[in-house]
Structures are given as structure tokens and as C-alpha cells.
Amino acid sequence: MKENLMFQNAPHVRQSESVVTMMWDVVLALLPVYLMSFFYHGPRSLVLGFCGVVSCTVFSLFGSIVLREKPVPDLTPAITGLIIPLLMPADIPYFVIIAACAVAILVVKVPFGGTGNNLFNPAAVGFASVAICWPEKVFSYPVTMQSIEVFGETTVQKVQSPAYSLALGAVPDYEVLDMLLGSAPGPMGATNILVLVACGIFLIVRKAVNWVSPVSFLASYAVLCVSFPRIGGSAFDALCYELFSGMLIFGAFFMLTEPVTSPKRDFGKLMAGVATGVAVFLFRYFGEFEMGFASALILMNVFSPLFDEACEGVLHVYRHRDSLIRSFKAENQRRKAEKAEKAAAEPVVRVIKKNEQAEKAAAEELSDAALPNDSESFEKQEEVPEENAVSAEDEDIVRQEEPETEEIDLSAENEKSEEEEAVQ
């Protein structure tokens, strides 16, 4: 029994979920999207996905060999490789996919320390870089329900996506239902809105991703779209076109929720989601490029540590609420006591003045009782006779004692309240 005993740190029970199960959930959620693109574009979409997975895995292995690290058997490169082709048209040349994967893994991920340390979303940066290098290839989409040749030159009718017409300020030629079902042209995996939403709900139910960031992102973007529509017509149509075009829904569920580059707490995720929504809106409203989401996501990745720190600031106050409340109360009581002291001190000063006046008057009376210089001083003399001055002195003594007793009461209360809080 003793020979094979092992050491482990407490706690000795652990959750059965692990990074691998989370990643498998994401892979499972991506498979229906690939099936839909297979339905619309033929087998080339599957080959593109395979190409992405293989190239990302090979690049990450290469990176770990260069850095002389033991390769980690997690599925994150495969997921990056699965996401990148889905952001592109189905007839994209293979070398573009490989270039995007190279950027995603060798530029964004490996130099910063691999999984868990990347600053930006690898898929978003990979996509953005190839979109800048080959915009004519990335932003022209094949018409759906046409089988595309798997290898060699592709001969397929190509059109602009609804997102492009929206950027020009025109109403797209497609029905909203077409866009829901995915028969409108667009990025390979981002057009099947219904399937994407179902996959997103699967991920949320499995707790592989958090619901806060996609919901807050889509809600804030929707509110902005309804408030400042880019196209004419009814607000509902405009909203549907805006939400379903481009890769908003896909990005909201699969890219915005990437755990490494998003804030850690729900509150931070909420802030980041809203900020991304605003940024996407600004990119789309004022920018001319179609990839508003990728740019906005990369921009927001920079700020996610800031959102975390903001949450930490709020929670710091929450954790120290007891001592803060106590010090606030003490300060309040001190101020009250000061006020009471002042209020008590003021009449005392007046009484002293009265006394002084009375003394002065008495002195004057003594010096020249028969001939007063001023009529005023004569009046005062009449007002404050000697007997009154004595009673004023008594009053003085009484008033001086009053604030002291008040202070004692307050301090006793203070101690009591402190004791109560300590017990709590």
C-alpha cells in the first residue's frame, strides 16, 4: 500500500470538466456549421477546414520545437484552424488559408508563450492580415448551391455580400429568410444564422462559453443599429440585415467568447461586449472595409485587462465595505461632534463678549459715572447691569459643560456600534 502513495495538493476532489472537454464542445459546435457549408458549397469547404486544422497543428508543433518546449496536446490550434476557413469565401485558394494560419499561430500565439498567453484572438488577426493582403479574394463570395472544384482553378460566379451593399448604403437584394437559412452569399460559415444560433445555445448550455459577452455585444449593436440606421425601410428589416450580414453572429459565439483574450468576470465581459458592439458599429458606420468585426475584436482585446482591473476595483470596495462603512460612520460622527461643539461654543463667545461689554461699561461707570460720552454706551450700560453679568457668568459655566457631556455620549455610541459590527 505504501509504495505507490502519491502526493497531491488539496482539494482532493476535482471537477470532471477539463480544458479538453471544453475544446471538444467547441469542435462539436463547429461541425454543424461545416455540414451546412458542405450543403451550400460542396466538398471544398470540408477540405478547406481540414487544411486549416492541419496547418495550424503543424505550425504550433513547429513553434514548440523551435522554443524547445514539450508540445501540449490541447485542441486550441485545431479550433483556430477550424474557425479561420469559416470566415472566408468557399472558393478561397488554399495558400490564403495557410497564410492566415501561419500568422495566427506563428505571430500571435507562439511568440507570446502559446496557449493562454496570446494577447489577441489568433483567428481574428489571421483573418485580418489576409484580408489586408488579398482583399479581392477574401471579400468576393461565390453564389450558393454551386459545387466548387476541390482542386485547381475555380470557375464559379462571384458576387458581393450583403455586408458590402450595406456599406454602400443600399438595401441587399436578399430576403431576410434567405439570410437566416444561409442561402445569401457571404463567408463560408457565417451565413447560416439559424444553425449558428443553435450551436451558440449548445455552447452556452454546456457552459463552454459564457452567455454574457455574446448577448451584451449583440444587444448593444442592435440598439445602435436601430437608433442610427444605414439604410431606409423599416427598422426591423434594417436590424435583421445588419445583424445577419458579415460575421457578427458567428463571431459573437465563437470568437468573442474566446476565454484567453476576453475579460474574466461577467461584469468585465458585459463591459467588453458593449464596447465591442459600439466599436463594430463605428467601424461599419464610418469605415469602408467589410471586416468591422475582426478589427473591433482586435481593438477590444487590448482593453480586456483594463476591464478586469475595473472589476477588481469595484470588488476591492466590496471586500472592504465593512471597514469603509465604519470609517465613514466615524467620520460622520466626528463631524457631528465638531458641529455640536461649534454650536455650543458660539453662544459662549457671545456671553464672553457680553461680559466684556459689561465690564467695560462698569469701568466706564466707575471712571466717569456722571458724564457718559456716548449715548449708545449709556444704553448698553442700562441693558447689562451688574447682577445680570453675574447670571451670564453662571450661564457661561453651564454652556461650557454641555458640549463635554455630549461628546461622552457620542463616543459611547461609537464604541457600541463598533462592537456590533465586530460581532457581525
Add this chain to the structure above:
Amino acid sequence: MSFFVKGILLEQKKEPMLTRSTLVMRQEFEYFDCDFPDVPVEELSKEQIIEIARIAEIIDESDGKPLWEKLEKANLGEGGTLIIDAIDDEPYISSQMSIGIHQQEKLALGIELCEKAVLPEKVYIAMYRHILDANFGIPKKIGKYKVKKIGGLYPAEGRVYHHIPKGKNSVIVGTCAMLHLARAAEESRKMSTCFITVAGDAVKNPRNVEVPVGTSVEKILGLCGLNENPEVIVVGGSMTGRAIFEPENELVGPTTRGVIALTRSYGTYSYNCIGCGRCDHACPKALSVSSLRKYAEFGKLDKLESHDVSQCIGCGACSYVCPSRIDVAAAIIKAKKQIDLAKKEGTL
């Protein structure tokens, strides 16, 4: 604050230990003589009860303090509460709870004596509610005393204090100590045993046992039998206990709550932190655990201090939820100790 603190709900795994009655190891009991042998139990005075607790050497298992000291110092006053601690919120552990279920008469007698000694206004027994695998209900009353069910997220022990009226005093004693007090008053028996849960997937016959204080872990595991060679043996709770290497030299004491033998360690993965933020939400103290772990890794003591690492209670909820199987709690507790040391030396 539920948006910030979500906590964790643990699978309790208390069956079949809780349904089975306590197994008593054969032993010779020690008895004591007192100055008032003829006084019946019902007529014992406050001083006499405290004296019995002192002679019988009863130790409270919930905090390891002598019971007579606790009873003597307890100054409840008006509106004071006596809480009987039967909360076993850690998985597997059910030693306190099983007394509340299988030995209710003795427990009620013990509580009655304790009530006489501290004169509280309210008495209640606190038990953990969310045991989903148990096939019986928790009793509503034990004797004449009400059972308050503490439910919800781990750790539940801290939430006992929520039921105490504001500004009133309270004293918390364990059920095992109450049982020993009843035995001492009735049978003049010294406290020589402790209640321990023996559980885990390597144990053939998992149940609660009553063994003499100072029994070795090997003997206790022998009492219940082993299915196969365990890879990990834990003494204490499943969330906060420690793994041991020498079961023959490891002796149990009055505060030991469980011995758990597991066939497999949870294993260490080589995954990095993916920053999912589950540890942040699991922390019952609303600490930013993920950043604390990073600061602990790089030894940034000033940052740790400013992020309130001193408020960590070491419950282990963060390690439990981590999908990368990182020993978050161990790293943070270590950093906390470093900070204490640095403060003592005056370098921080």
C-alpha cells in the same frame, strides 16, 4: 453580488456512509470519578456540567478547543444563540451528521446539558441540506431542538453566522462533543474516542467509525477494508485535508474528520491557464483569483497584498473548478505565507 460571486455546488458523495450506522472499534473505555456521583443527570447544575466536561477531557471537534473552556467563557447574555455544528459540507465527510441521524437521543441529552451550562435564548442544530444522493430526509427536530438546514454553495460553514441576530453573542459546538458530554454525564465515561468517516473508492466498506484517539490510519483502513491499493490517502476533509505517505505512523485525533483512500490521484495536466475566469467566480470571498495566481507565480508580493490575498480562507474552491487542473489554492496559500513572513521580517 451574485454577478461577481457564483460559488460552487459540490457533489456530496455522502452515501452509503450516512445511511449506515456507526461502526465502533472494540476497545476499553476509561471512566472517571467525580465529587457528585449521586446527582441525577436532570438535576446537574451549570458548574457541575462544566466540571464534568473538564474531567471527561472533552475536546470540541469543530475547533479543537476543550469544551469546558468554551462553556465557561461563553457569555451569551440576552438573545444569545447556541449552535450545534453538524454541517458537513465537504464531499464524503459525514461524521458529525451521522450522529444527528443515528444517535438522536444521546445528542439531545448532550445539547440539553450544554444548554444548561451556557443558558442561551435560542438553540438550533445546523445541518447541510443539499445532499442529493441521500435517500432519506434530514430530521426537522432532534429531541426538542430545531434543525436549521444550511444549504447552497460551498463553503457553507461561514453562512451559519447569517442566522444569528445582529449584535448578539453565539457559541458553536460540534455534535461529537455533545455526544461525549451526554456519555460523560450518564456513564461517567471519559472522551477516548473520535468519529471518523472512512470513504473513497478504494475502501471496500465505507462508513462512519468510532475509534480510539491515537489509532493509526492503517488500522482504520484495515477496519473497513480496501478494494485495491490506493494511490492517495487523505487525512481530514476532502477539500482541505492533506495527503499522507505513512499510514502506519499517522494517528488520528479528536479533530480528524475523515480518512479518504482514493484509487487514483486527480493527476496534473500540462495545460496552461486559459483564462476562463471560473476561479474568479467560484471564490466565496470575491477575490480575483486568476490575477492572484499570476502574481504568486512571479512573486509579486506587493501586488498580492493590494489584491487582498490576506482575505483568502483556503477553501480550495478555485482549484476544484479549474479546468486546467492548476493547483491555484496551493499557490495562493503559499504566497500568503510568504507575505506573512515578509511582514514579520519587515521587508514588505
